[in-house]
Amino acid sequence: MTQIQRLKEIYQLLWQKAYSKNEIIALLEPKVSLRQLERDLIDIKNSYLRPTEELLEIPNGKRMYYSITKRKTKKRKLNFDDFCIYDLLLNSENEVLNKKFDKQVLFFQNFKKALFETFGEHQNFVQKNIIYKTHFYELYQDETFIKNIIPIYKAIYDEKYIQVKQVDFDATGDNPELRSRNLKLKPLKIIFHRGDYFLFSHCKQNYKIFEIGQLMDVIILDKSFTLPNYQAVFEQEMSNRFGVSNNINQKLYDIELEFSESTGNYISKMKWHESQQIKKLPNKNYRLTMRCGINRELGGWIFQWMNNVKVIQPPELINIYQKIINSIHANNQKNNRLESINFFNKG
Structure with a gap:
């Protein structure tokens, strides 16, 4: 029996009822020493429990009994910002965003961990760190993006116009005619592309794509539009482009x-x-x-x-x-x- 298999068996025993150390050893095959069992219990407590579980130590006379049960915690009420951040992390798991939104990331990671029913095998793979991510082409330290992403996400969800104070350069292909202040946009879709986030929008009778970090001082306006009306246009516009940059003209x-x-x-x-x-x-x-x-x-x-x-x-x-x-x-x-x-x- 491997260590993972033994830990899984102990975990399943303790879910059924409380056992003393000697009772656990008697049920295991092959047998383990008392010292090994104590190390196993520490490993289960520190590394192998789901976020919703806890290992109880129950004194009974001179003996200590052990049991696993659901942790009693207050349910955290999710808000709109949380859903936005989870959506971003599902797409990119961006390192900078992980540090910025550490509380939401922790909840998100715990949620992912709970999806694995065979907890021991999953933990073993995670601890090996077999896959390394380079973060190449990944958004890096952009405070303007951090400020913009939630109001833009909310505006699209609520089908509201946004106003942008100005456009700071253009990562997709210069839009010099849009340097004016207080630009009004219909925000239609957030695009995750090459490790960065872009906004597909309707502006001055044209469809424009901006890197979200280029938009200065985004505010949501009361004016509404009907988002589903633009889905077909979005799909056609994306098929006309190579990536997200503006084309030189309307020709294909x-x-x-x-x-x-x-x-x-x-x-x-x-x-x-x-x-x-x-x-x-x-x-x-x-x-x-x-x-x-x-x-x-x-x-x-x-x-x-x-x-x-x-x-x-x-x-x-x-x-x-x-x-x-x-x-x-x-x-x-x-x-x-x-x-x-x-x-x-x-x-």
Whole structure:
């Protein structure tokens, strides 16, 4: 019998009724020493009980009896903020959010732990720490996001407009026309993308996506809208984009890229866009085709593969790609100050 199996058996015994140490030893097979049983009881108490359970020590004459029972605790009343935070953590389990909302995280972790009926086996896996998370591309120390997320979440739930004092830069593709103060938006959907949170919204007769940390001083307005009316628009708008960045125009393009054999084999296992088609070529390279707009995220994604990718079509994307290569080369030849230039602005 392994340690986990023995702890599980002791746990099940103590749920049935109270036992003394000698009675527990008599029921176990194979037998264990008194010292080993005492260590097992400490392990059960410290590591293997559910949050709703406790190990009782019941004196009876000269003997001590042990039993496991449900812990008597006051039920914590959940509020709207809690549900918002649980929703965020279910998607990302972000390290920064975990530290910021430590009380809610503890409740959330206990809830997850209670989902496992075979508690011992689960605890053993958790303690091994077999899977390591890099937190690469994860939102990091953004206090503006922390301030914004609950009012935006609440506004979407209640189908209310929000007002934004100003937009601080734009992570999705510059919106210079939206620098004005007191911008009114219909907040339609929160998008979790590349470890960060974005807001899909209706603004000035257009649909815009903002990184939530870019929106300054968000307040909820009394004015209402009907959220379900925008679901189809949201789905169509997302299918038109590569990721969440703004497209250069309203056109959709037939994108065709060729990847080297090793890189193509890797990208063929991933989902990049709902329209993607990936085919292995006779020369062992891979061809990826998809139909979507051209935007900054598409350009950056292509450059990620360095010299293992070639843009086949459309001509518009080839021209932008070459223009960026020329600009990179020029930057490396001069000692000029870098400027924020977006080659994917509307043209």
